[in-house]
Each structure stands twice: as structure tokens, then as C-alpha cells.
Amino acid sequence: MKRIIGATASFLLAIGWAQAQEVKVGVVLPYTGVGAELAQQQDRGMELYLKMHADMIKPYKITLIKRDYKNPGGADAKIAVQELLTQDKVDILAGWNYSPNAIATAPLVTAGKKLAVISNAGTAHITNLSPYYVRVSFSMWHAGYALGDAAVKQLKAKTAVVGYTDFPPGKDMLASFKRAFEAAGGIVIDEIPMGSAGAVPDFTPFFQRVKDKKPDVFFVFVPGGDHTTAVIKTYNALSMREAGIKLIGPGDITQDNKLQAMGPGAIGLITMHHYNADLDNPENKRFVAAWKKEYGPDSTPDFMAVGGYDAMAAIVHVVKALNGKIDVDKALEVLKGWKYDSPRGPIMIDPQTRDIVMNEYLSEVVMKDGKLAQKPLGRIEAVKDPCKSLKIGPCAN
Secondary structure (H helix, E strand, O other), rough: HOOOOHHHHHHHHHHHHHHOOOOEEEEEEOOOOOOOHHHHHHHHHHHHHHHHOOOHHHOEEEEEEEOOOOOOOHHHHHHHHHHHHOOOOOOOEEEEHHHHHHHHHHHHHHHHHOOOEEEOOHHHHHHHHHOOOOEEEOOOHHHHHHHHHHHHHOOOOOOEEEOOOHHHHHHHHHHHHHHHHHHOOOOOEEEEEEOOOOOOOHHHHHHHHHHHHOOOOOEEEEOOHHHHHHHHHHHOOOOHHHHHHHEEEEHHHHHHHHHEEEEEEEOOOOEEEOOOOOOOOHHHHHHHHHHHHHHHHOOOOOHHHHHHHHHHHHHHHHHOOOOOOOHHHHHHHHHOOOOOOOOOEEEEOOOOOOEEEEEEEEEEEEOOOOOEEEEEEEEEEEEHHHHHHHHOOHHHO
């Protein structure tokens, strides 16, 4: 009898140990609706990191519990986060594609006292809204401010028009580009809100207004996906290149998984961003090769994919550092100052802002071996979010 009791106790202990090794990560993304393709890139990035690093993750089991918030509005996102916290009792939260969702759910994240790793949402001040937000993606100011400066100093532009999707990230892009462009000596002669993130608008009247203004450069921000394809089609349909107007923007307008479908009309586009699939470094080559093996030779990871990949890298770092026992305050300390060799290049989490520090790459779309590719024109290393560095508006809080 003693032996049976002992064996049973050992068995129960083993079960308890196995359960202690599971870490539940709640993932909130728009799996359906206009953002579904964007969510797929992030979701695949997270899953691919876990697969590529399975041996390193042992003995811990990371379980992803996914919730769909469907649209850029905040109501569904609140429900999704509330369910993950109260019903699923997750240890960590991750995701957030659209900024309005991250903004709306910040109070829930704070009340729930869970580490929340942002894999995309880029409105600059989001990390100020909850002490538990850590962002591994970007701030809109990373690319917008850098390109505003480069447009004058490297592209020799004197005038610009800014067109932007009318939601918080778009307003951030306008502010960041305009501040740097005008500080460098250029003039923004028009600012055009171009519809919402929830549906792709007809860009024709907005782009015709730009053509009539005849700026040197047209800086465009849209939230990727089908918006991107529509931008390129409209730019070419109105013969804006022939009119002497150069199309520039953050890497959203040359999203890697949309690039080939844009055709030769995309040649000459200039972008500033932290990632493209053509970056020449060992980690990116390994990442892209693994992606194509897993998801098909015609599939290409984009900046949202690398955001998901790096979000999972941060989460795994926390899990291993804390031996699978997730305490939010200890998790934050583990991530402050964390450095990692990402496919995008070296990254770090700023200990003061909990935001990412990374390289920004100036690129031009070219034709190479019969395919569109992004040719490097320059690099700015270790860029901190300028909005917080300059203490602008809500970034100063």
C-alpha cells in the first residue's frame, strides 16, 4: 500500500510540475475583417518563432490562446482582453494590430497587471498608457521623423504633401514627418486625411489634389494590406511620377507580401522603415528561408511578421529568465534593456520608455532578377522613438 501511495504521490507531483511549465499567452488580433491578412502575418511570426526555437523553449510549454477583435474600434478589443484575463486567466498578453485597440484596452491591461507585448500598434504614446505595455514593433515616429529629415537632406525635396489614413497612427505620421521635414528646411504645403482604417477608400480625389499642388514628394501613410495596393494603383493611374511627384512613405506602402503584385509601377518608391525581407543579415536570411519553407515559396514575411516573431522572442526570454513563473514586475525588469539580434537587425527595449530601439533603413524599390526588391540607400542605427526623446504632446507624460 505504501508503494502505491508513493507512486501516486510521485505521479501527482509530476502532473503538477508539467502544469507549472505551461505559460498561457493571450493573443489579440483582428483575425477576421479588413485586418485579417495583417493579423495572419503576426500570428505566423509568433508560431514560427516557437517552431524554430522549440528545443530552446523546453521544458516550458507556451500555449497561445487567440481572440479576434475584428475591427479597429475599441469595443471588441476590450471584450477580447477581458475574456483572456478573466476566463482564460492568461499569464501574458500579446498582439494589438491597430492602435485604437491598444489605446482602448490600456486600462484593462493595467487593472489586470499582466505583461502586454505589443507586436504592431504604432501610435507613439501607447506605452505611456499602461505601465505593463512593452512594444517590440515600432513607433510611427521612428520612420516618419527619419524620412522627414532624409527627404530634404538626401532626396533634395523642398516641398511635400502628406496624405494619411485618418486615425491615431496616421496623425502621428503626419506630425513626425512634418516636424523633421520643416526642421530640415522643407515646407509641407498640404495635409490630407484619406479615409479610415476600417475600409479602403477611393484614393483618386485625394491624389488628384496632390497632383494639382505639384509637390516634390508625396508622403503617404496607410495601414498596410489592401490600402497599400490601392495607393500604388492610384499613383500610377494619375501619372503622378510623370508629373515629377516622387511617392515616399514608411515601409507600409511597400509591404513585402504585397510588393510583387504592385508590378513595375512600384519601381522608384522610396521608404524608410525598420524591416524589409531583402535585408542582408544572417538572422533575416534564416528567418525568410524558414518562413518560405513553412508557408510556401511564394509567401514572404513583412514587418508585421517580424513584429510577431520578435514579440515571441521577448516572451520566451521572460519565460526562461523567470523559470516559467510569470510575475509582472519581474517580467518588466527582465525586458528593460533586453537586447536581441532580430531579423531586422539589433534591437533593444529602452529601459525608460519600454519602447523599441532599432535601425531605420532608407530603401528604394528596384527590379532585380525579374522581381521587385528593396535596395538599401542608407541606415540610421539605434533609433529611439523621437516623440518621447523630444517630449512631444502625450509622449511627454
